[in-house]
Amino acid sequence: AALTDPDAPLLVSVWGNDFTLHAPSTPGMRRYTRLALQRADVLHSDCQRDVRLARQWGFSSSKPAVVLPGGGGLQLELFYPPGEEPAAPLVINPRGLRAYVRNDTVFAAAARVRLVHPGVRFICPSMADEPQAQGWVEQYGLGENVDLLPRLTRPQMAQAFRRAQVALSISEHDGTPNTLLEAMACGCFPIAGDIESLREWIEPGVNGMLVNPADPDELAEKILLALQDDSLRQQARNRNLELVRQRAEYSAVMAQVQVIYQELVKGRS
Numbered sequence: 001a002a003l004t005d006p007d008a009p010l011l012v013s014v015w016g017n018d019f020t021l022h023a024p025s026t027p028g029m030r031r032y033t034r035l036a037l038q039r040a041d042v043l044h045s046d047c048q049r050d051v052r053l054a055r056q057w058g059f060s061s062s063k064p065a066v067v068l069p070g071g072g073g074l075q076l077e078l079f080y081p082p083g084e085e086p087a088a089p090l091v092i093n094p095r096g097l098r099a100y101v102r103n104d105t106v107f108a109a110a111a112r113v114r115l116v117h118p119g120v121r122f123i124c125p126s127m128a129d130e131p132q133a134q135g136w137v138e139q140y141g142l143g144e145n146v147d148l149l150p151r152l153t154r155p156q157m158a159q160a161f162r163r164a165q166v167a168l169s170i171s172e173h174d175g176t177p178n179t180l181l182e183a184m185a186c187g188c189f190p191i192a193g194d195i196e197s198l199r200e201w202i203e204p205g206v207n208g209m210l211v212n213p214a215d216p217d218e219l220a221e222k223i224l225l226a227l228q229d230d231s232l233r234q235q236a237r238n239r240n241l242e243l244v245r246q247r248a249e250y251s252a253v254m255a256q257v258q259v260i261y262q263e264l265v266k267g268r269s
Helices: 018-022 027-039 048-056 103-116 131-140 154-163 178-185 196-200 216-228 230-247 250-268
Strands: 011-013 042-045 065-067 090-092 121-124 146-148 166-169 189-193 209-211
Touching: 011 250, 018 027, 018 048, 042 048, 042 250, 048 065, 048 196, 090 154, 103 131, 103 216, 131 146, 154 178, 166 178, 166 216, 178 189, 178 230, 189 216, 189 230, 209 216, 216 230
Parallel strands: 011 042, 042 065, 090 121, 090 166, 121 146, 166 189, 189 209
Antiparallel strands: none
């Protein structure tokens, strides 16, 4: 559609799976990805990796690109840490059922964690009444340790994050997931799949952990380490609160977005 009006200013916003998963999936997707990026005047990505990949897909190096969180960033009046860290061992798995999120690894790891921490609980929003998730619970005998929750509102998600000590984002394809930033803002210790985009936010052993998304043994080991090491969680919490305030606070992000759009329109008018 944009090709029909070549004089119209065009900003393309890309998300975490556009280049690593969708763009190479079919000949048609490859062609239209290249056309869109050749036509675009500005690129908005949520990670530096996708700026690099966009250049490979045909986005000119002479055109501007900006890296800012999706959705305008975080509203920190909603996503904030609890007054006191939760005492109960609670792990939140907030990504729901997506083809590129390794929930099979999560449930297998949960079974291993339970052997060491019998009282641990895993809460899984957007998985209530899902046969696949229920199947994993039954397969590993996790009925006493896993809560499959319905889809939660944003305030409910914030409350769930504040109840948890550890948050998981075990994906094979991603940019910067909003739920990961929300969890970090609420004081959770993040454990994520070891992919390039997430290395832009997490320094392993400092403010979180990165794991092979296909390895439940490694994931279980890192969950247990995070649950047992109070000082590591406190260190990560302090660092992550600083990071989200610096790089993801809503009003600051939206102010930058507004400048980008104004300059784009001015430049093409």
